[in-house]
Amino acid sequence: MKISKELMKGSTVQLILSCLSDEDMYGYQIIKKIKTKSKNIFNMGEGTIYPILHRLEKQGFLKSYWEKQIGLPDKKYYKITEKGISKLHEEINEWKKYTKAVNNVINMKSV
């Protein structure tokens, strides 16, 4: 089963910031980490993640730096900022509140 595009919309930022709270990573690497960690449920495309990374950097949640490679395309690493960590905490908070609320509604009867 593929997860619907619309479901993804609320959590992509959270997923990315969460990865980067562990260590600096580059876009292509984040895609794979999310894929692995989610047990192949999430398979973000490149056209999805790069614009998000750009956006997050512009908003001050991330900072980037290039690392030159030989025989491979250069890698653009992202580092989470203090502001990004705050954002992540907010997002996780909201996520918990949100999932709890949805479950409260759909568990009206025994599903």
Added chain:
Amino acid sequence: MKISKELMKGSTVQLILSCLSDEDMYGYQIIKKIKTKSKNIFNMGEGTIYPILHRLEKQGFLKSYWEKQIGLPDKKYYKITEKGISKLHEEINEWKKYTKAVNNVINMKSV
């Protein structure tokens, strides 16, 4: 805290179908039920729910019928169809898979 618009996007259909799997309801009533059940976390506007109900009916997940009122605007009740029940089960399935996957990713480290 208000839940972000984008987070809502994946679950509105599920919430509505879930309400209607209990009993026939009209739009205005669904808004309040969701508000109550979610403990005021969700407060859908009318401009949100009516288009969704129309869409779901067009897609064959719901059927509607009017009930005349005296001294009040008439009420348009919605009844979930067999197809709607299947849809609800699919959505709940996807929801569980989705939340589990997100938690797998964000629990990489102790959050």
Added chain:
DNA sequence: AGATTATATATCGTGTTACGATGTATACGC
């Protein structure tokens, strides 16, 4: 040799969606 796949970045167009704003109409309390 040629094609595909993997690595790694970037951007553009498209479709979907929730939501506020606006409109219609009745009734009740201040």
Added chain:
DNA sequence: GCGTATACATCGTAACACGATATATAATCT
């Protein structure tokens, strides 16, 4: 008279994920 509640409807907007496309190198498969 004015706001609020009940109950429906529609329109425009902004945000977003995603596929498609482009670029470039290297390894693997046919």
